[in-house]
Amino acid sequence: MTRHRDNSNGPADSGAERWRLLMQAAQRGDKSAYSSLLREILPVLRAIVGRRWGSRQDVDDIVQDILLSLHAVRNSYDPARPFMPWLVTIARRRVADAARRSSSRSMTEALVGEVAETFFAEDTNVPSNGYGDAEALARAMSGLPQGQRQAIELMKLREMSLKEAAAATGTSVGALKVSAHRGMLALRKALAAKS
Amino acid sequence: MDTDELIRRLAADLQPVRPLKPPWVRALLWLGIALPYVAAVVWGKLTMIDASQVAGDVRFLVEQAATLATALTAAIAAFCSVIPGFGRRVLFLPLAPLGVWLASVGQGCVQDWLRLGAEGLRIRPDWDCLPLATVIGIVPTIVLVIMLRKGAPLRPRVTLALAALAVASVANFGMQFAHVGDASIMVLAWHLGAVAVLSMLGGWLGELILGWGHALGVR
Numbered sequence: 001m002t003r004h005r006d007n008s009n010g011p012a013d014s015g016a017e018r019w020r021l022l023m024q025a026a027q028r029g030d031k032s033a034y035s036s037l038l039r040e041i042l043p044v045l046r047a048i049v050g051r052r053w054g055s056r057q058d059v060d061d062i063v064q065d066i067l068l069s070l071h072a073v074r075n076s077y078d079p080a081r082p083f084m085p086w087l088v089t090i091a092r093r094r095v096a097d098a099a100r101r102s103s104s105r106s107m108t109e110a111l112v113g114e115v116a117e118t119f120f121a122e123d124t125n126v127p128s129n130g131y132g133d134a135e136a137l138a139r140a141m142s143g144l145p146q147g148q149r150q151a152i153e154l155m156k157l158r159e160m161s162l163k164e165a166a167a168a169t170g171t172s173v174g175a176l177k178v179s180a181h182r183g184m185l186a187l188r189k190a191l192a193a194k195s
Numbered sequence: 196m197d198t199d200e201l202i203r204r205l206a207a208d209l210q211p212v213r214p215l216k217p218p219w220v221r222a223l224l225w226l227g228i229a230l231p232y233v234a235a236v237v238w239g240k241l242t243m244i245d246a247s248q249v250a251g252d253v254r255f256l257v258e259q260a261a262t263l264a265t266a267l268t269a270a271i272a273a274f275c276s277v278i279p280g281f282g283r284r285v286l287f288l289p290l291a292p293l294g295v296w297l298a299s300v301g302q303g304c305v306q307d308w309l310r311l312g313a314e315g316l317r318i319r320p321d322w323d324c325l326p327l328a329t330v331i332g333i334v335p336t337i338v339l340v341i342m343l344r345k346g347a348p349l350r351p352r353v354t355l356a357l358a359a360l361a362v363a364s365v366a367n368f369g370m371q372f373a374h375v376g377d378a379s380i381m382v383l384a385w386h387l388g389a390v391a392v393l394s395m396l397g398g399w400l401g402e403l404i405l406g407w408g409h410a411l412g413v414r
Binding site: 027028029060067072087094 | 198201202203205206207209210211212213214215217277278279280345346347349407
């Protein structure tokens with residue numbers, strides 16, 4: 001019969017062993033052990049989900065889904081077996097389920113343009129520019145350092161992926177991420193000061 | 196809801212649970228219920244069998260052993276499939292005894308063809324067996340589904356296809372005693388055909404019967 005090997009070693013081993021014992025206690029009804037376990041495995045779950053999903057809101061939703069799932073099937077954990085393969089299998093399965101749900105949703109949803117009118121009353125139909133004050137935005141952009149401006153232009157305006165933008169600028173993905181993040185913060189600050 | 200709040204609620208609602216027994220123990224428990232039931236259903240046929248004739252029929256004995264082994268290994272694989280952390284290889288466990296079963300029936304078909312020509316391979320309608328086959332499968336199916344729903348529905352389609360294979364095999368084990376001496380082509384067409392149809396049906400209904408909706412209590 002095939003069994004997953006616990007691939008962890010060193011300090012990770014002691015962590016996995018601690019979680020195995022906490023899960024064992026949780027199966028006996030120890031609420032504090034269970035609470036500690038769920039809090040400690042959160043970063044692992046976020047990492048597993050984050051690899052597939054970019055948006056923080058989606059990641060949190062799927063992590064919560066995984067927590068509910070492992071709570072529902074906690075009797076399926078055999079205390080004699082390693083904890084990590086049990087946890088990772090449930091997490092991956094729920095991530096795959098979420099991906100399937102998301103793709104089937106996108107197949108049945110239709111993207112529609114902006115609806116011109118909402119109600120008959122005039123004050124509900126004031127035309128607005130979705131991007132706010134374009135001039136102020138252009139001024140704020142020109143005030144940014146070259147690296148940050150380029151990162152925002154490529155990723156936010158031209159909608160390039162991190163990889164594509166990194167290839168276009170010849171910088172690393174990490175450096176580009178930092179530039180875009182700092183640029184967005186500076187833009188927000190500049191626009192808030194103007195308004 | 197905030198994730199911290201969710202963890203607080205899950206911990207507050209925690210009830211003790213008994214870990215599931217290992218898959219092979221659960222498979223034996225299931226077989227321990229299914230076999231006596233199957234024997235009780237075909238009891239009338241069992242008493243009419245000539246024991247000395249059956250004991251001397253090696254092919255019949257090999258076929259029955261392979262059928263029973265298919266039922267057991269399919270049940271073990273089905274129970275493994277609802278335990279997170281088991282590898283996928285275990286899901287192929289029933290293939291070996293199923294192969295022996297098919298080979299034995301295939302050999303019987305060839306022998307019948309050599310002995311009787313085309314007549315030995317003629318498939319005749321055998322709807323009379325349907326009521327018996329239905330009754331024989333009811334209890335093993337219900338018990339197996341109840342037991343599988345206690346696990347994690349990781350691959351519902353695969354789990355239910357394996358469960359259907361286990362039930363169909365144990366039912367065939369009993370049905371064979373009602374058809375001692377039947378032409379192999381009939382066994383191949385009706386018994387193994389039913390196994391294939393049931394397994395496909397099980398796979399199709401997998402999400403409905405074993406999905407997360409049930410495990411999470413939202414269906």
